[in-house]
Amino acid sequence: MPKRKSKVNFAENQHFFKKNDKRYDSLSMINLTQYIPGIVIDLRYAGYNNFMHIPMYKQHPNTTFLRKPAAEALKKAQEALNQQSLSLVIWDGYRPYDVTVDFWNKVHDERYVANPKNGSGHNRGIAVDVSIINLKNGQLLNMGTDFDNFTDSAHANFMGLPDSVLANRRLLRQTMQAFGFEALPTEWWHNSWPNAKHFPILNVTFKQLQRMTK
Numbered sequence: 755m756p757k758r759k760s761k762v763n764f765a766e767n768q769h770f771f772k773k774n775d776k777r778y779d780s781l782s783m784i785n786l787t788q789y790i791p792g793i794v795i796d797l798r799y800a801g802y803n804n805f806m807h808i809p810m811y812k813q814h815p816n817t818t819f820l821r822k823p824a825a826e827a828l829k830k831a832q833e834a835l836n837q838q839s840l841s842l843v844i845w846d847g848y849r850p851y852d853v854t855v856d857f858w859n860k861v862h863d864e865r866y867v868a869n870p871k872n873g874s875g876h877n878r879g880i881a882v883d884v885s886i887i888n889l890k891n892g893q894l895l896n897m898g899t900d901f902d903n904f905t906d907s908a909h910a911n912f913m914g915l916p917d918s919v920l921a922n923r924r925l926l927r928q929t930m931q932a933f934g935f936e937a938l939p940t941e942w943w944h945n946s947w948p949n950a951k952h953f954p955i956l957n958v959t960f961k962q963l964q965r966m967t968k
């Protein structure tokens with residue numbers, strides 16, 4: 755477990771690896787590459803192409819994890835998009851708590867980065883940052899901004915974009931909503947599974963997660 759960078763009232767848990775205990779089933783952390791065939795994962799915080807400009811996930815994982823109910827819903831969203839020759843692209847899923855603290859130290863703005871005093875849905879394994887790719891030409895759909903744009907133009911109510919871009923955002927939002935996710939009004943890519951408080955904050959590394967979920 756990495757040393758914590760700030761104090762938070764953690765609900766300590768290792769429940770997600772108690773695979774045979776039904777009570778903990780919904781807390782299981784699911785490896786998305788293994789669980790969702792063909793899902794495209796481009797984990798932006800594992801490399802340099804992110805707003806911190808350094809790899810935040812030092813072990814450079816090439817997959818990510820979500821709690822079981824969120825992973826199941828994401829799989830259904832992927833199946834719906836696949837029928838239109840489209841696929842989800844996953845930019846982030848589970849995020850260790852300490853990384854949220856590092857983000858907050860750089861971007862002190864709750865519209866764009868979770869305040870560590872509450873933790874992020876990503877720390878709880880229920881939030882996912884996603885876009886859509888066209889499987890016929892391998893191109894991302896034009897959503898009008900890049901990931902982590904952190905301006906008004908990434909907000910759901912920003913209408914100053916071509917109709918085709920607004921339609922792409924609508925497709926993403928409606929697909930995710932249809933399977934139970936809730937969109938963040940300030941980031942078109944961020945979607946979260948409801949009832950966050952049911953899913954404790956985690957601060958385990960990707961290596962630890964991989965070991966625990968094998």
Ligand SMILES: C[C@@H](N)C(=O)N[C@H](C)C(=O)O
Pocket residue numbers: 854857864865866867868874875876881883902941944
């Ligand atoms: C940092 C950004 N990708 C993000 O996930 N923001 C939300 C608000 C979060 O930190 O939970």
Ligand SMILES: [Zn+2]
Pocket residue numbers: 846876881882883943944945
């Ligand atoms: Zn997010």
